[in-house]
């Protein structure tokens with residue numbers, strides 16, 4: 001079976017700077033895959049290129065066996081390649097449930113007509129499923145301002161999940177969270193593959209990366225310098241020299 005995501009020789013430039021240099025990376029369906037590396041290594045550029053916000057100068061991106069290298073961003077999200085919303089982008093006047101519902105609901109001509117005729121006709125099955133998956137049901141009627149920072153991050157994750165993505169891309173999902181909130185988010189991430197969502201996560205928090213990932217890739221100055229199981233990557237001398245120093249040991 002071919003991998004869910006297959007990136008070959010991907011190169012990206014920002015002006016004169018080579019942000020990604022012929023990166024090869026695969027993500028198997030059902031895995032949680034980590035992407036780590038020092039500041040400026042090209043991690044966010046990699047995610048931006050997968051979602052279609054940045055155009056590569058070379059290489060190929062295949063998703064679910066289809067070449068999407070030149071596809072428009074909305075086509076990629078329709079195909080199930082989705083990134084998270086920032087927790088600060090929640091709608092403050094809407095309940096947690098409605099924040100998820102609006103993310104689930106892409107209006108069509110037909111739905112606009114049915115909404116006008118039968119205002120409560122939305123199917124909320126997906127919303128309910130995600131609230132349950134992330135333990136958010138007790139908070140479903142609360143407003144974002146009433147939530148802790150960790151809970152807001154969970155709602156932001158929920159908004160990305162209501163469309164049932166095949167591959168979810170997370171850029172620093174635990175930035176600003178304390179260790180117990182980070183552990184809570186890690187716990188929810190582990191549930192995603194079984195619920196049908198494969199994960200690619202970028203973060204500097206090694207407790208998150210080493211704790212949830214099946215495979216970890218390491219970028220340094222736009223080059224992939226290591227790939228493998230978390231323990232093997234953590235012990236790799238080149239990775240320690242480039243990035244981990246004492247923190248990974």
Ligand SMILES: Nc1ncnc2c1ncn2[C@@H]1O[C@H](COP(=O)(O)OP(=O)(O)OP(=O)(O)O)[C@@H](O)[C@H]1O
Pocket residue numbers: 014015017019037038039040041042043044045046
């Ligand atoms: N829009 C841009 N224009 C010019 N240079 C950019 C742009 N975006 C990123 N860069 C540069 O490209 C390189 C890779 O940046 P990127 O944001 O992908 O790194 P990163 O690995 O996500 O870093 P961090 O861990 O700090 O988030 C850096 O040198 C950065 O300064």
Ligand SMILES: [Mg+2]
Pocket residue numbers: 043044045
């Ligand atoms: Mg970044």
